[in-house]
Amino acid sequence: MANDWLMNPALLMMLAGLLAIRLPTKLLGPLAVVTPALGLLMLCQLPNGEQGIVSLYGLTLTTLRVDGLSFVWAVIFHIAAILAGLYAWHVKDRMQQSAALVYAGAAIGAVLAGDLLTLFLCWELTAISSVLLIWANRTARAYTVGLRYLVIQVISGLLLMAGAIVHYQATGSLAFDHLGLDSPGGWIIFLAFGIKCAFPLLHNWLQDAYPEATATGTVVLSAFTTKLAVYALARGFAGEDILITIGAVMTAFPIFFAVIENDLRRVLSYSLNNQLGFMVVGVGLGTELALNGAAAHAFAHILYKALLFMSMGAVLLRVGTVKASELGGLYKSMPWTTLFCIIGGMSISAFPLFSGFVTKSMILTAAAAEHQWLVWTVLLFASAGVLDHSGIKVPFFSFFYHDAGHRVKEAPWNMLLAMGVTAFLCIAIGVWPEPLYAILPFPVDYKPYTSYHIITQLQLLMFAALAFCVLIRKGWYPEEIRSTNLDFDxxxxxxxxxxxxxxxxxxxxxxxxxxxxxxxxxxxxxxxxxxSHGPGGVMSRNLSTGTMVSWLSVFLALYLFFSFYW
Amino acid sequence: MKTSDKKAWLEQPANVDKLVYLVYLICGVLLVAEFFYEKHPYFGFDGSFGFYAGFGFLAYCTIVFSAKALRRVLKRSEDYYGE
The missing domain is CATH 1.20.5 (Single alpha-helices involved in coiled-coils or other helix-helix interfaces)
Structure with missing residues (x-):
């Protein structure tokens, strides 16, 4: 087909984003939910393989590639967009609604891109559209933070373009397949992906920007940019050993920052960074089980991380702050939000029957299968850390602990519904992982529910929880205090x-x-x-014309005298 | 909302104690369970008695205490960057 590039769910989302600029405000909510739902239907109708071939100045672009890897990411991006749309149903701000649709569309477009130029265009579009979700706060601080975020994201895009050009000159191909690290172009593109994936030392844009977006905007932000980067790494650099080390470091270092951070949305951003580490390790291991694990974990992670950000967004909306030092006892006012937050916390902590349990363990098992005992130990250590910052700290200090006296309304119906559906999915994946396993890139031969896995995981988590009980009762757990903690930024x-x-x-x-x-x-x-030339100087004496004439007469007289008598 | 002197169930120290004892109990049961299932350790060291339990407890304490130490170095006032 000549025009099959038009049958791209990403284009549908972007068009809806443009439509949102003019649509009556009461239709913005329905538009934000219906569009990604239609997009998901459209995606499921698409045949496997490369389509949407477009020729541009002699370059052949593949705008639409559906295969095992891109499909699972495209599916979860659509689901995330539907849930985020429902969560933001009440938002009348065109800037946010439009930006969220274009941003999700760009992320979907990037995942479906079969060539580096299409990837680059979508990559930059995610940056430009997502910054509006930060600027939508319309404060001076949001403006500054947004600008910093945009600069870093655009640098990532420019590196991708530069890398793509170098790669094209070396190979004559723009295809976005395995790139590897044995060429300069590969390294430049790797760096571009690394920025967006929040590699250690390149990570601070995430913790800087996500907590400064609007209550609903952070939910959208948390889903797409970084997971797009994980996808890009899985596509271009699967099996690169360096990713194992990078990923292991990523799982470990953010947990220390998360413990002492006061802003709970920033705690969740550190936690997001730590979860990305698990996926990066999976990509670096590069085996079928590991890549399945990375994809499955990205899928589950998008849901539970969105759920956690949703619960904190609801708190922000109702209380006006998500600083742990100002919160406590909210379970009385917001019982449903409390419940959903706990479900998110148990999912990310990987309790049996929750989504993290059936996905994260694939990556750990894959690491063990490759005899990476050190990496495996670091991941296990990080798993205990996850329980602390996301499983305990976020719910405990906002909804329980000391009652801070806030008596607020429960979250609006649409937020509760969005959280309810997301929580349901988190449990559904945990209880019944087979449908998720069925859409993973490779055939799955993995059984998460063995007595060994269940008991050991419960031991790890419950004894970590026991440590929390001991520490907090002894008064050794760090108090939540208003502060800024220095990081690489x-x-x-x-x-x-x-x-x-x-x-x-x-x-x-x-x-x-x-x-x-x-x-x-x-x-x-x-x-x-x-x-010399000043007043009274030799060169500036004012000689009169008379003097000059008399001198001239003297010269003439001398001339006459000599001409007669010489 | 609550004007009565009676504190909410969760805020009564005796009930908090009950919850903590529940955690102790669960941990105890999980340790006893060590004798009753077949282990499939990946490496060897992870098959030793109570490995995951000890690791979870120690890892958690390590994280919290190192974070406290880290805070001494990294903590600044809230408006440090003046934004």
Whole structure:
């Protein structure tokens, strides 16, 4: 078909995003739910393989590729968009509704892209559209944070483009398949993916920006950008050993920051970073089980992470803050939100019967199968950390602990419904993983429910919970206090500006010193000139015309005298 | 909302104690369970008695205490960046 590129669910979402700019505000909610639902139907109708071939200036672009890997990501992106749309049903702000649709569309388009140019276009579109969900807060702080976020995202896009050009010149192909790290183009693209995937030291845009988006915006943000990056890594760099190390570090270091962070949406952002680590390890291991694990974990993670962000968004909407130091005892006012938050917490902690249990364990098993005992131990350590920051800290300090005295309304019906459906899916996947296993990239030969797995996992989690009980009763658990904790972003928010300022000050001093010397010389010359040419100077005496004429007469007289008598 | 002197169920120390004892009980049961299932350790060390239980407890304590130490180095005032 010549026009089959039009049959792209991503285009449908983007068009709906444009429509949202003009549509009556009461239709924005329905549009945000119906569009991704239609998109999902459309996706399921698409045949496997490469379609939507477009020729552009001699380049052949594959705008639509449905295969085992892209399908599972496209499905969960649609589901996330439906749930986020329902959660934001009440939002009348066109900027947010439009941006959310275009953003989800761009992410879906990127996942379905079969070539690097289409990927690049969608990649940049996710950056430009998603920043509006931060700016929609319309505060000076949101503006600054959004700008920082946008700069970093656009840098990632530019690296992707540069890498794609280098790769094209080396291979003559723009196809987005396995790229590998044995060429400069591959490395540049790897770095582009790494920024979006929040690799260690490239991660701070995530913790900086996500907590500053609107209550509903963070739910949307949490679903797409980073998981798109995991997909891109799985497509381009599966089996690269370096990813195992990067992923293991990613699972471990954010948990320490999450423990001492006060803003609970920032805690969840650190937690998101830690969960990405599990997926990156899966991609790095590169075996069928590991890649299945990464895909399944991305699927489950999008749901429970959205659920946790939804519950904190509801708290933000009702109480006006998600700082742990200001919260507590909310279970009395928001019992349903409390329940859904706990379900999200149990899912991410991977309790049996919850989604994390059937997905994360695939990655750990794959690591063990590759004899990566150190990586496996780090992942197990990180699993205990997950229980702390997302399973205990977030629900405990907001809904229980000391009653902070907030007496607020329960979340609006649409938020509760969205949380309810998401919570249902988290449990459904945990109880009945087979439908998810059926759409994974490779055939699944994995049984999560063995007595060994259930008992050992419960031991790990319950003894970690026991440690929490002991620590909090002894008063050893760190108090929630208002603070900013320095992270790597200190380098570009404080150190770099300070260095530049110092450098400029130094240059100014040098400049003024050089100028002082030059000016001194110039002044000396001017003084000299002033002496000779100034008033009373030799060169500036005012000689009258009469004097000149008399001198001329003297010369003429001398000339006459000599011409006669010589 | 609640004006009576009686605290909510969860806020009475005796009930909080009950919940903590419940956690102790579950942990105890899980340790006893060690004798009653077939182990399939991946490496060997993970098959030793109560490995996951000990690991969970120690990992949790390590995380919390290192984070507390980290806080001493990293904590700044809330408006540190002045935004």
């Amino acid at each position: 200190w380098v570009y928010r404080r150190l770099l500006p300070a260095v530049v300022k110092k450098l400029l000050a130094w240059m100014w001093r040098l400049d003024s010193a050089v100028r002082a010397v030059v000016m001194k010389a110039v002044h000396a010359v001017i003084e000299k000139v002033a002496q």
